[in-house]
Amino acid sequence: MSGSTQRIGADPIAGARSRKAIYAATIGNVMEWYDFGVFAYLAGALALNFFPKENPSSALLSTFLVFGVGLVFRPLGGIVIGRMGDLRGRKPALILTILMMAAGTVIIGVLPTYASIGVGAPVLLLAARLLQGFSTGGEWGGSTAFMAEWSDPRRRGFYTSFQQMSVAGGSLLGVGFSALLTSSLGVEAINDWAWRIPFLVGGLFGPIGLWLRREVDETPPFQAVVAEGDAGESSTFTHALQAFGFTILWTVAFYVFLTYMPTYTRTQLNLTAAQALWASTASLLALVVLIPIMGALSDRLGRKPLLLTSCALCFxxxxxxxxxxxxxxxFPVVVLIQIVFSLAISLFSGAGPAAIAEIFPTRGRSTWMSSSYALAVAIFGGFAPYIAQRLIDxxxxxxxxxxxxxxAAVISFLTIAGLRETAHAPLR
Structure with missing residues (x-):
């Protein structure tokens, strides 16, 4: 199996196929995470439209609760779609996730509001969010496994960092578009009707992502596993526990420092809605730039030094x-501090995708990695905005x-300290 990955780096034709597959997965992933992230950036407008307006604080908490409950379906999606990826291939699983995400996003964009149908509005909003959560449960692990298995082993950290760069890139598109609309149309228009625009635009990404993902080949390591039959090492529950602890800080830092910050800076620091969104746009732009740099650095220095440094900084x-x-x-100081947070996250997000994929053998990688990562995100990340707001209240x-x-930094530091260094080892 390691021979199949080694040939990717040695064979120019295989190298070209590898880059094509990784770039296609990256672009599709950007589209997927734009759809998923725009919900949080428009939380204030959603709160006004889908919950009673008499208590704005309660409405905002309820919106973040829907955001978190939506992520509860991520472990289920990780198990079901991850299993599909291990049985039928990484490629068909990734095609399914982008279609489901596009459907959930369009549904949110056309939903009637609380003023129109009462309690049915938040129920339908939750249903659409559950569909999105199910999709992301399979997307993250599936795309990470896909990129890791297509990567030149000498540059696996760099190429798999595109997975997290695309997550940040999709979030950047979401917050940037929301900021542009808020600045040009005004808060009243956003709260009234224009909040629907980013969701409807997101629905257009589905056909584009489908075309991109249908044009790539299945990964060589998966094909090797199919050829081996029942032989070879399998992923285990121990691997899943390691990945769970590994993920806790990763998801908490991302959702507190990036996803929740537009709401925090607006409600707690009295920034305007546009300023809050532009500050987060700047921090996400810094993250997009820094992640591949850190991924390449992890190929030289190893995964653990960068991961442990990130944990230390987040403490x-x-x-x-x-x-x-x-x-x-x-406002400039707020922007600077958010960029510093992005630097700390980039150390983890650059080395993290390769490191977590390297925990697992190829047989069962998609199922176990998707489900363990998604469970940690559902518990600690999805509810992070709600927990942060609740702690303040x-x-x-x-x-x-x-x-x-x-x-979260302490838990992940202890987990990572106990892992072996895998930067220069072939995939199992």
């Missing part, structure tokens, strides 16, 4: 950074989210 930085934010920081302190991030 050290939150208290001083949030203290500065809560002391009346100006309960304690009355704008600093409250820092404890959540720091605890």
């Amino acid at each position: 050290i930085l939150p208290i001083p950074a949030f203290y500065v934010l809560t002391q009346g920081a100006s 309960l304690t009355g302190s704008k600093m409250a989210p820092t404890g959540f991030v720091m605890a």
Whole structure:
């Protein structure tokens, strides 16, 4: 099996096929995560349209709860679609995920509001979000396995970092488009009707992503596993536990520092809606640039040094950074601090996709990696905006989210410290 991956780097034709497959998966992934992320960036408008307006704080919490509950379906999607990826191939699983995500996104864009149908509106919103969550459960692990198995083993960190770069890129498109609409149309229009536009635009990505993913080949390691039959090493529950602990900080940092921050800076720091979105746009742009640099660096230095440094930074930085934010920081300072958070996340997101794929043998990689990663995201990441907002409401302190991030950093640091270095080893 390792021979099939080694040939990717040695054979120019195989190398060209590898790059084509990775780039196609990356572009499709950008489209997928735009659809998924735009929900959080328009949380304020969704709260006004799908929940009673009498209590804005309660409506916002309810919206974040729907965001989190939607991610509860990620483990189920990881198991079902991941299993499909292990039995029928990575390619058909990735085609299914992008079609499901496009459908869920269009549904949100055309839903009637609470003012029109009452309690049926949030119920339908939740149903659409569950469909999106099921899709992402299979997408993340499937695309990570696909990229890892198509990568030149000497540059696996760099090529698999495109997976996280595309996650950040999709989120960047979502927040950037939301910021542009908010700046050009105004908050009133966004809250009234224009919130639908990003969701409807997202639905157009489905046919494009389908075409891209149908044009690529199945991965050589998967084909080798099919040829081997029942022989060879299989993924185990121990591998899944390692991946679960590995993922906790990754998902908490992403959802607190990036997804939740537009709401935090608007509601707690009194930035305008447009300023909050533009600050997050800047931080996501920095992340998109930094991730492949860190992925390439992990091929030289190893995965663990970058991962452990990220954990350390996410333990050290939150208290001083949030203290500065809560002391009346100006808009440029808010942008700078969010970019610093992006730097800390990029260390993890650059090395992380290769490192988590390398935990698992190819046989069962898609199922076990998808489900363990998705379970950690569902518990700790999907509810991160809700937990952060709830901690602030309960304690009355704008600093409250820092404890959540720091605890996650400790858990992931201990997990990663116990893993072997896999940067220069062939896939099993």
